[in-house]
Amino acid sequence: MYKIKKIIAHPAYNEHLKRNCDAESERIFCCHNFEHVVDTARLTYILILEEGNPFISREIAYAAGLLHDIGRWAEYQTGKDHAEKSADLAKEILIEADFSSDETRLIQKAISEHRDKNYSRKNRTILSAALARADSLARKCFCCSSRDNCNKLEQQPNRNTLIY
Numbered sequence: 001m002y003k004i005k006k007i008i009a010h011p012a013y014n015e016h017l018k019r020n021c022d023a024e025s026e027r028i029f030c031c032h033n034f035e036h037v038v039d040t041a042r043l044t045y046i047l048i049l050e051e052g053n054p055f056i057s058r059e060i061a062y063a064a065g066l067l068h069d070i071g072r073w074a075e076y077q078t079g080k081d082h083a084e085k086s087a088d089l090a091k092e093i094l095i096e097a098d099f100s101s102d103e104t105r106l107i108q109k110a111i112s113e114h115r116d117k118n119y120s121r122k123n124r125t126i127l128s129a130a131l132a133r134a135d136s137l138a139r140k141c142f143c144c145s146s147r148d149n150c151n152k153l154e155q156q157p158n159r160n161t162l163i164y
């Protein structure tokens with residue numbers, strides 16, 4: 001997991017997460033902090049293991065989870081969906097963490113698609129579908145104090161109980 005160690009220690013990575021936390025300091029709904037991205041990373045890997053897919057390593061699954069929301073802060077400034085922005089920002093960090101260009105492209109594609117909840121869409125990679133599912137499963141909606149005001153509650157898999 002030395003590549004994951006490099007991501008977690010990367011100054012730009014920490015700067016993006018700090019910007020997310022600063023932008024969400026008053027937010028009552030789901031935040032896009034380190035806890036959320038670690039939960040998403042672990043769940044992405046669990047889902048890939050359940051699929052029985054031997055081609056996606058733990059490092060690749062974790063990199064996708066850890067980086068998938070790093071551009072969320074920019075959405076508060078521009079109103080533009082953060083998936084593409086996060087994929088763009090991830091490139092430099094992935095390369096500097098020694099991921100190959102093929103791995104970097106695979107992870108960037110999954111990040112750019114993480115808001116698309118059509119998991120069985122044709123041509124979707126296993127990593128892309130697992131990351132998008134993990135992102136939703138990481139939310140603890142069943143015990144969230146803001147659930148009565150959340151307009152996404154009905155679409156959330158954990159709205160009634162914990163699944164993973």
Ligand SMILES: [Fe+2]
Pocket residue numbers: 068069082114
């Ligand atoms: Fe996101």
